[in-house]
Amino acid sequence: MKKLSLIISIIFLGAVVCFAEIIVTPNPWVPEDNKTKTGNLTDGMVFRNLPDNGEILIYTITGNLVKTIQIQGTIDTEIWNGKNDNDQYVASGVYFWIVKSHSGTKTGKLIVIR
Numbered sequence: 001m002k003k004l005s006l007i008i009s010i011i012f013l014g015a016v017v018c019f020a021e022i023i024v025t026p027n028p029w030v031p032e033d034n035k036t037k038t039g040n041l042t043d044g045m046v047f048r049n050l051p052d053n054g055e056i057l058i059y060t061i062t063g064n065l066v067k068t069i070q071i072q073g074t075i076d077t078e079i080w081n082g083k084n085d086n087d088q089y090v091a092s093g094v095y096f097w098i099v100k101s102h103s104g105t106k107t108g109k110l111i112v113i114r
Helices: 002-020
Strands: 023-025 045-048 054-060 065-071 077-080 093-101 104-112
Touching (some): 065 093
Antiparallel strands (some): 023 045, 054 065, 093 104
């Protein structure tokens, strides 16, 4: 029984480390700036170190869902092009993101400056 609980603990710790390493770059995102540090429209905002099979939910500061991005398979990066689910560019502002998968949830914030 001790061996099984040790294995479960190691798996659980691995998931926590994975979620702790999720980052979004560039942040802030200034798409019209076209500078390496602040990004551009072509490259979007990149979510890195993602878990397997989950989703990214992006919300306005008032709690309205802006975009849902499905994380398929074992791809550890996803790009958000700054568009909502209606294919329109979002306005400047602070947005909250949630990454969800079977192994947990992580939240963060990002800034879009137009």
